[in-house]
Amino acid sequence: MGRRGPYICGIDAGMDVVAGKWKSLILWELNNYGTRRFGELRRGLPGVSEKMLVQQLREMEEDGLVHREIYREVPPRVEYSLTPDGTSLNEALGALGTWGQQRVERLAAEGILVEVSPTA
Amino acid sequence: MGRRGPYICGIDAGMDVVAGKWKSLILWELNNYGTRRFGELRRGLPGVSEKMLVQQLREMEEDGLVHREIYREVPPRVEYSLTPDGTSLNEALGALGTWGQQRVERLAAEGILVEVSPTA
DNA sequence: TGCGGTACTCACCTGGAGGTAAGTATGGGC
DNA sequence: GCCCATACTTACCTCCAGGTGAGTACCGCA
Numbered sequence: 001m002g003r004r005g006p007y008i009c010g011i012d013a014g015m016d017v018v019a020g021k022w023k024s025l026i027l028w029e030l031n032n033y034g035t036r037r038f039g040e041l042r043r044g045l046p047g048v049s050e051k052m053l054v055q056q057l058r059e060m061e062e063d064g065l066v067h068r069e070i071y072r073e074v075p076p077r078v079e080y081s082l083t084p085d086g087t088s089l090n091e092a093l094g095a096l097g098t099w100g101q102q103r104v105e106r107l108a109a110e111g112i113l114v115e116v117s118p119t120a
Numbered sequence: 121m122g123r124r125g126p127y128i129c130g131i132d133a134g135m136d137v138v139a140g141k142w143k144s145l146i147l148w149e150l151n152n153y154g155t156r157r158f159g160e161l162r163r164g165l166p167g168v169s170e171k172m173l174v175q176q177l178r179e180m181e182e183d184g185l186v187h188r189e190i191y192r193e194v195p196p197r198v199e200y201s202l203t204p205d206g207t208s209l210n211e212a213l214g215a216l217g218t219w220g221q222q223r224v225e226r227l228a229a230e231g232i233l234v235e236v237s238p239t240a
Numbered sequence: 241t242g243c244g245g246t247a248c249t250c251a252c253c254t255g256g257a258g259g260t261a262a263g264t265a266t267g268g269g270c
Numbered sequence: 271g272c273c274c275a276t277a278c279t280t281a282c283c284t285c286c287a288g289g290t291g292a293g294t295a296c297c298g299c300a
Binding site for chain 2: 007098101
Binding site: 125158159170193194195196197198 | 277278279280
């Protein structure tokens with residue numbers, strides 16, 4: 001979870017909530033699909049361990065970014081989606097995504113960057 | 121320094137370069153003042169150690185975000201400033217800053233957040 | 241009977257980010 | 271002669287984010 005302040009500025013507070021190896025990617029994934037099951041998220045994020053996925057999702061839930069809907073069925077079904085706060089955070093990260101994309105292209109053009117994952 | 125890919129998406133690449141406890145704040149500081157000496161940055165970032173400041177500045181220089189100008193004087197003078205890439209990164213983080221600011225205000229209104237640094 | 245799939249929890253371990261404190265060369269002011 | 275300020279470097283240590291692998295409860299299917 002976030003430190004919950006005191007923060008030096010808004011960027012500080014924003015970064016605090018997105019810090020965590022998978023959080024920005026979870027945001028991106030949930031924003032693209034609207035609603036995703038735990039297993040779908042796991043398969044969509046190459047390299048995540050189950051432990052980390054649960055952990056990051058729980059923290060994001062506590063931070064009010066994602067909504068968790070449990071369906072009491074067998075086998076169990078749990079669906080994750082973005083809250084309004086999560087959606088707006090994702091929008092706020094849009095510019096950073098564009099910047100990163102351009103950087104990747106620039107580095108690739110200079111032959112510095114080896115490759116980009118096909119998902120990009 | 122950044123991993124230099126492969127990245128999953130642009131946000132992934134962008135986050136990679138801003139990851140580091142002080143980088144977004146250095147960006148902010150340099151953008152506000154245009155040019156800052158090492159000591160000014162240290163005093164402007166409450167809590168940084170000299171080691172960390174140097175380290176993060178060096179990484180940002182390698183990543184092409186900041187420019188380092190050395191004046192061979194005694195006592196030594198070194199001035200840091202943002203490169204065009206650094207400036208555009210800072211702009212890309214603007215939306216995140218606004219989001220964070222609003223979040224802080226929302227949490228404060230709910231009495232969850234204790235306080236905000238006066239620099240905010 | 242036992243294996244696979246669901247969404248987890250738990251215990252353990254490691255690497256590296258980040259912190260602490262000291263050392264360095266130089267000259268100016270007292 | 272000594273201390274201060276500049277911008278660092280170096281060695282050492284701690285802590286925790288993140289990874290690994292196993293275990294859990296339930297059911298369907300073969």
